Amino acid sequence: MSSTDLPSRAETVVIGAGAVGCSVAYHLSELGAEDVVVVDQGPLPVTGGSSVHAPGIMFQTSPSKLQTKAAYYTSRLLSEMGAYDEVGGIEVARSEERMDFLQRRVENATAYGLPDPQLLSPAEVVEHLPLVDEQEILGGYYSPTDGRVDGIAALQWYVEHTDAAFYGDTTVTDLDVAGGEVRAVETDRGRVECDRCVVATNNWGYQTGRMAGLDLPIAPVEHQYVVTEPLAELEGTGGSVGDNTAGLDVPGNRDIQEYMSEGPHQPVGRDQDNSLYFRTHGDSLGMGSYNHESLSVDPEAMGANSEERQASVRGFTREHWERPTHPNREKSAKQAFDELLPASADAEYAVTENGIFVFTPDGMPAVGPTTVDGLWSALAIWWTHSGGYGRIVAEWMENDVPRLPSGPVDTGSVHVRRFEPHAGEKDYFVDRGAKRYEQVYSIVEPRWQPEDHRGLRTSPFHHHQRELGAHFVQSGGWESAQWYDSNADLVERYEDRIPEQDGWQGINRSPIEGAEHLHTREHVSLFDMTSFSSIVVSGEGSEAFLQRMCTNDVAIDVGQVRYSLLCNEGGGILADVTVVRLGDEEYMVTTGGGNSPGIHGTWLREHAPETVSVHVEEGAKSTIGLWGPKARLLLQRCTDADVSNDGLPYFRAKRLYVGEVPVVALRVSYVGELGYELWAPTEYGSRLWETLWEAGDDLGVRPMGGGALESMRLEKGYRLWGTDIDTDANPYEAGLPFAVDTDTDFVGKEALEAAREAGIDTRVTPLTLDDSTDVVLSGRPVLKDGEAIGYVQAGDFGYAIGESIAYTYVPSEYAEAGTSVEVLCEGETYAATVRDEPLFDPGREKILR
Structure with missing residues (x-):
């Protein structure tokens, strides 16, 4: 009125x-x-x-x-x-x-x-x-x-x-x-x-x-x-x-x-x-x-x-x-x-x-709570989407859950907090906005990358990566290697296991990604994780605070590691995190790069009591993923600490030295192989890389890029927030019930209990193509008897299993292994089969060896 x-x-x-x-x-x-x-x-x-x-x-x-x-x-x-x-x-x-x-x-x-x-x-x-x-x-x-x-x-x-x-x-x-x-x-x-x-x-x-x-x-x-x-x-x-x-x-x-x-x-x-x-x-x-x-x-x-x-x-x-x-x-x-x-x-x-x-710099809206308490953004929205985003923001403000009448929605791609620290500089966002205007009706290729404002955020490994012929892509302003030209010789070694990817699906891909995947499965590789972030939670009441925020039980021993989720009040997945207890009142919570620090870090900080400090260490740590069957042998050469299976078991952490470099070593692996995450202060990063590289020369150590990471994690069924899991899915739908401990009280518990009681109608599942090695792309429909029952969340070729993989959410009655479905991509209908997960190493023999 x-x-x-x-x-x-x-x-x-x-x-x-x-x-x-x-x-x-x-x-x-x-x-x-x-x-x-x-x-x-x-x-x-x-x-x-x-x-x-x-x-x-x-x-x-x-x-x-x-x-x-x-x-x-x-x-x-x-x-x-x-x-x-x-x-x-x-x-x-x-x-x-x-x-x-x-x-x-x-x-x-x-x-x-x-x-x-x-x-x-x-x-x-x-x-x-x-x-x-x-x-x-x-x-x-x-x-x-x-x-x-x-x-x-x-x-x-x-x-x-x-x-x-x-x-x-x-x-x-x-x-x-x-x-x-x-x-x-x-x-x-x-x-x-x-x-x-x-x-x-x-x-x-x-x-x-x-x-x-x-x-x-x-x-x-x-x-x-x-x-x-x-x-x-x-x-x-x-x-x-x-x-x-x-x-x-x-x-x-x-x-x-x-x-x-x-x-x-x-x-x-x-x-x-x-x-x-x-x-x-x-x-x-x-x-x-x-x-x-x-x-x-x-x-x-x-x-x-x-x-x-x-x-x-x-x-x-x-x-x-x-x-x-x-x-x-x-x-x-x-x-x-x-x-x-x-x-x-x-x-x-x-x-x-x-x-x-x-x-905006990425062409998407900017909605949700800002870093000023009580101040909300509803910007960069056209008439076309105005009613929907008005409903989403209002639900978010009133009920703490962004949603439409059809259900909860994923806001990671539109959250106002997703922007990296440099995005507010006027020349930067005006230039990027102009580029998005130019692209409004352009055909943008898969994995397209901007050319301007590059090199803003580089890890201490960057000069080593350039020498190795890294093909860089930008994510959250970080320059991250997708593959390395120095690994081109591996393509010939594995050529019979790397199918060609033609057409639209093959644009901006390289067979080197498949070669790096297979090499890591057989030898050992270094992966730059510097764009990932650690969040240090410390002070009186840290355990009780994280117990309230995390879906899993984090009342763990010093040196123990636990996988958990952060949920909103509606039970939607805000983040998946690795929680490491470093001391009686000190935890390290690790999360992904890109928009994760701004969204997840702020979520924790705004919920923390006065006695608890939440410090987002974005860019403060340089991190290497050391993965492959020879990872332990390589790491043991560089440290006096005991990193044997008994000395550093799976999902445990230890402070140690790699050469002269102080690190927090986590016995975790995002690729389904024996491996470690080595977190060190940024100023030590270059030496950390050099130490591992020199010690692993006779073991065949190689660099590994993001392309191999994606195909390896899909083989193993590991989730990626913003792709396979987000705020429009709950942990049960996402196949992550092991990350929920209902004996603890946490944000979203009541909604999850109600969802479980009502029955889980939709479930995540892997598909493999029956007769094709093509990669199917996200956003393409999954069909049963000609009717859409879901869509591809993520797809890639599984080089170790020799099959093309697609992850999707489908109604529970279609989620049984062996169910025949179809995927429509680029005008071609692919026969596919629902499979049990994980597709690779279901007995976890490789990761636990």
Whole structure:
């Protein structure tokens, strides 16, 4: 409801009354939250943000399950409002490569449950979109539930049907943050004290974050859109242009909002080969273009509405429309549109704009609790996903579990805390945001890597790795070796066990990865684990604290190691961790790299009592995985400590010296072989590598990269958080009941007990392909009798077992070993069989020797 008098206090303040802020407020109210206030610098409902200048096109299919699920929820919600035109969406192909891409669209949509995805012939496309020149296309992808949102109507509906109080023309001037928590929102109409605050300012997200001392990597970029004068080819389909915004306060050019509020009568379309999209506006045609160089906007210079302009709209730059300035496109937007939609060639434009919207460095949203207590982020979200993320954030805030009606969701890829420490530097996130803009409609290859801002974080082993011909990939800013050219000679040794990987699945792969896998199984290898993180938990009450946070019993002896999980209140897996007891009141908790330190470390820190210190040692330790049947022999050569099976048993830890280097040695292995993790202070890292390398020369020691690690861990069935396990799975579904001790009290226990009592309906299981050595890719549907029952979480070739592996979650009735299923990948249907795990060394003879 719209209000006038700004209160001096509210439980929750939402900053931003666009698509996302309104959705968060609506869902909070639906969940029972009271005393919610929404403020925006612009008038209501036409605030001047991207929600009201956007053409509202909604294509739901994405390689991301979360994005697809959020989009589908949004389309259903908007339909209930009466603010959604479900006209369908068609993506056309003008190249063979794009036709292959559209097949992936069908597979992603099938995997994630979108209704009736279809590939169309050129003639079938033109039946739906008669303005398209059939000779210009090879086919299309059709999603019947795609469509268009009437942005202003949806925002008006939110204001009228939400219990929250909305205040337009209210500019936030500051956020009062003290003692690490948000206290109040300062505005030009007064101060509003609050317990919680949601930043939903999108284009102004960086500026709003700075008010709280945060560097949120939100990069605004300009984007072009035009609407033609009425076309003869669309005669008779005109609507109510001129009346759509009657009675509303509209900043800047009212024509933009008038035409954006006019709905389509044909499917919305995309020509991604030329970075274009289009829809009808009554008897006019709207055309949008990413087909130009990235036009980044200084995130500190977004400005505000005025009588002359809408805050998130810039003047149309005709040169970017008529000249080819996109680095990967040969044609300009106008030339490509003239060919695809000939009726537009000579049309005059009634409306033009360079609208602004935002990108993060990885192109995904930034949602969830920030590092400021009580301050939440709901940023970098478009109309397409706004309803879904509003529900997710509201559930997270109210019930501690991010979820949609279909169930819990995995937020690791969108969590605002996922960003590495350097991501808030403005040049970095503006450059990366510009690159993501460039890639919006590009075909991005598997394992694609950026070229800019490289070498930011390197381990002390980096110079040794470069000398060995490491092929580096970037993860969380770290340079991590995927394989080593120095191991090319191993390919010939194992060539009969390394099948070729052709086509899309083989891009950015190397047979050297398979050779490193097999060498490690037979000899010994060094793996750089420096990007992994240790979290030191110490102080009075450390044991009780970790016992509360961990699902397993961590009341263990000094020197003992235990695998455990961290769960949220809903029993979803927040992390899998290795817990090492180093002293009476000192533990080391190890977790992965990438987004793990920011998400998992902060989770522990914010739950710790005052007597317990939680220190995330990101980058403070250099770590080597020493793995393979000769690992003990090599390590014993370098230390006076007893590392025999009796002296350092499996899942035990010991402080020792490797040469002169002090290390904490963990008898654990992520590859299913005899092995150790050697954790040392970073300054000793180079010497640690050199010591082991020289001592292992006659043992055939080799470096090993991340490609071999992935295939080895899948053979052994070891989980990877963010891939096989995450917050949308509980430990029982994930096949990890051994990591849950219900004799202890921990976060999420009640939910897990209820889930176990109700019965586990879905289970993780490995599949192997029956008649193929191809690698199947994640996000591809697993079928039974032609119906999707799951999708591939991770896939690779198991070089030691000689079979292609895929991990998936399926309904429990299909999880029995021997069940025949199929996997659809790149248009090919592969026969596969459910298998018991682990596929490699089920008796653990190798890891325990």
